[in-house]
Amino acid sequence: MHPAFSVIFLTTLIGAAQGLFLALFTAQSYAAFKLLPQPDAHAFYGQGSLLALVLLVAGLVASFFHLGHPERAWRTATKWRTSWLSREVIVLPAFMGVVFLYGLAHWLDWHPVLMTLPGGLPVDPSAILGVAGTVLAFALFICTAMIYACLKFLAEWHSPLTVINYILLGGASGFTLAAAFAAATAPELVGFLAGWAAIITVLALFGRGASLVRNARLKPKSTLQTAIGIKHPKIAQKTQGFMGGSFNTREFFHGQPVAVLRGVKWFFLLAVFPVPLLFQLSGMHGGFGLLLTAFVVQYAGLLAERWYFFAQANHPQNLYYQSIA
Amino acid sequence: MTQLALVIDLNVCVGCQACVTSCKEWNTSGSAGPMVDQNPYGADPTGTFFNRVQTFEVGEFPNTETVHFPKSRPHCVEPPCVPVCPTGASYKRKEDGIVLVDYDKCIGCKYCSWACPYGARELDEQQQVMKKCTLCVDRIYDMSMVEADRKPSCVKACPTSARLFGDIHDPESAVSLAIRESGGYPLMPEWGTHPANHYLPRRKTRIKIHEDELERADNPLKVDRQLPRPAMSEPTLDDVTTW
Numbered sequence: 001m002h003p004a005f006s007v008i009f010l011t012t013l014i015g016a017a018q019g020l021f022l023a024l025f026t027a028q029s030y031a032a033f034k035l036l037p038q039p040d041a042h043a044f045y046g047q048g049s050l051l052a053l054v055l056l057v058a059g060l061v062a063s064f065f066h067l068g069h070p071e072r073a074w075r076t077a078t079k080w081r082t083s084w085l086s087r088e089v090i091v092l093p094a095f096m097g098v099v100f101l102y103g104l105a106h107w108l109d110w111h112p113v114l115m116t117l118p119g120g121l122p123v124d125p126s127a128i129l130g131v132a133g134t135v136l137a138f139a140l141f142i143c144t145a146m147i148y149a150c151l152k153f154l155a156e157w158h159s160p161l162t163v164i165n166y167i168l169l170g171g172a173s174g175f176t177l178a179a180a181f182a183a184a185t186a187p188e189l190v191g192f193l194a195g196w197a198a199i200i201t202v203l204a205l206f207g208r209g210a211s212l213v214r215n216a217r218l219k220p221k222s223t224l225q226t227a228i229g230i231k232h233p234k235i236a237q238k239t240q241g242f243m244g245g246s247f248n249t250r251e252f253f254h255g256q257p258v259a260v261l262r263g264v265k266w267f268f269l270l271a272v273f274p275v276p277l278l279f280q281l282s283g284m285h286g287g288f289g290l291l292l293t294a295f296v297v298q299y300a301g302l303l304a305e306r307w308y309f310f311a312q313a314n315h316p317q318n319l320y321y322q323s324i325a
Numbered sequence: 326m327t328q329l330a331l332v333i334d335l336n337v338c339v340g341c342q343a344c345v346t347s348c349k350e351w352n353t354s355g356s357a358g359p360m361v362d363q364n365p366y367g368a369d370p371t372g373t374f375f376n377r378v379q380t381f382e383v384g385e386f387p388n389t390e391t392v393h394f395p396k397s398r399p400h401c402v403e404p405p406c407v408p409v410c411p412t413g414a415s416y417k418r419k420e421d422g423i424v425l426v427d428y429d430k431c432i433g434c435k436y437c438s439w440a441c442p443y444g445a446r447e448l449d450e451q452q453q454v455m456k457k458c459t460l461c462v463d464r465i466y467d468m469s470m471v472e473a474d475r476k477p478s479c480v481k482a483c484p485t486s487a488r489l490f491g492d493i494h495d496p497e498s499a500v501s502l503a504i505r506e507s508g509g510y511p512l513m514p515e516w517g518t519h520p521a522n523h524y525l526p527r528r529k530t531r532i533k534i535h536e537d538e539l540e541r542a543d544n545p546l547k548v549d550r551q552l553p554r555p556a557m558s559e560p561t562l563d564d565v566t567t568w
Contacts, residue, residue, distance in 0.1 A: 153516065221515050228512065232383045238391070239379060
């Protein structure tokens with residue numbers, strides 16, 4: 001497939017934002033159970049939510065560049081019964097709204113006790129918003145990934161690994177960003193967040209590695225024989241019917257030589273996993289610069305990872321466009 | 326339920342591209358609006374087309390066959406492009422099974438084109454909406470035309486009648502008959518999309534001429550030798566000479 005930068009930025013930016021929000025609420029939950037020291041809620045949760053919101057808005061803006069008619073985008077919320085894209089379009093603003101309210105509750109120090117858990121733990125609005133946001137964050141991961149995973153024609157995407165990897169890669173970059181952010185605003189949480197960032201990065205390496213191994217072994221279901229229905233082992237296209245380009249020759253092929261594809265693969269395998277891992281582990285004791293580098297490198301790697309994710313998917317329609325004469 | 330479709334006979338298609346040009350002509354000037362070309366006279370022309378005639382070589386030299394393959398938009402019975410559309414712009418008509426795009430609702434997200442294994446959908450670069458074959462829906466129901474003209478443009482244009490048009494769910498229709506009796510098949514059956522359009526395979530035409538077809542064995546004149554026997558160099562004429 002042709003990797004569109006609008007979609008690459010959309011998926012990586014909102015993935016990092018979702019991971020960041022999950023990291024914020026994980027820290028809040030641990031702190032509520034007195035497993036972590038209570039950070040400065042105003043700075044860490046409030047500004048952290050703002051940072052997540054900025055990433056979400058940036059992703060949303062990027063996504064509009066993918067549309068031919070952005071002014072009709074409101075229509076996309078109508079077919080949620082059948083379309084994962086429609087579901088994503090509903091869940092994304094809902095998640096943004098909850099992140100906004102969550103940040104606002106912390107920003108305004110609005111912590112009235114709504115109820116008390118059996119252990120005597122007070123529940124305030126931010127906790128309820130946090131749970132809602134967590135559910136929506138995972139729902140958004142599933143919607144985004146299912147847009148690709150539900151397409152059975154693109155065998156490289158049609159796998160539960162796609163969903164797992166969207167969650168893990170978004171989580172890894174979000175937790176890394178949260179660790180860097182904590183180094184600046186809540187140093188007492190850095191070790192905890194950087195540790196989780198490292199763990200999720202390692203898990204993501206296994207998930208993405210598994211999908212690379214799986215994709216390398218895929219055998220295309222469609223062949224030239226089934227494409228034109230002629231049962232002969234030797235069929236060669238002599239002409240695709242036109243000499244110029246068309247949507248079919250542009251949209252479904254990345255247009256790069258194999259060497260570029262291989263280079264991008266090795267770049268993201270290094271930049272998403274071992275390099276940030278090194279910085280995450282060395283920054284566990286509060287190195288803002290180290291953790292920020294970890295995030296920047298990992299995010300750059302994720303851009304390459306997403307490019308490769310699209311480029312690697314081989315669409316069966318390409319069988320019809322192999323020769324110009 | 327009606328399911329209109331094209332049945333394309335690969336045995337008679339000569340690859341003349343008449344269907345391509347007549348389709349473009351009808352649909353670019355039809356009610357669906359223009360099918361825009363960009364840079365038509367430049368180095369890299371591009372544009373929207375609803376069908377293409379492609380050419381394949383089957384076999385190994387010298388035992389090869391050239392197959393002209395009119396690539397059509399299949400109007401699947403189970404169209405995978407329809408449920409993925411987030412706006413409902415892509416839909417399948419209940420009354421005749423035609424898969425259409427509502428150009429006023431389409432947001433140009435291209436998602437439906439990803440969900441089609443046939444590459445049946447093209448984004449119009451100027452209008453920025455998805456376009457696909459409409460089976461000339463603005464033509465086949467046009468009562469101001471004579472009945473013979475109420476067919477898709479490509480069907481009307483084909484000089485060898487390689488394209489048939491009709492309801493494949495009506496077992497008595499010409500298209501159903503052709504599919505049944507000439508081994509019609511859909512493309513990429515492995516995906517379960519059940520394309521409505523079918524293709525009729527190439528057929529080998531062999532003629533075995535028996536000797537008694539050249540020299541009539543039951544010629545009664547030959548039996549009783551009533552007529553003069555002509556010389557061997559003269560032509561054989563049934564009922565006139567004795568052999």
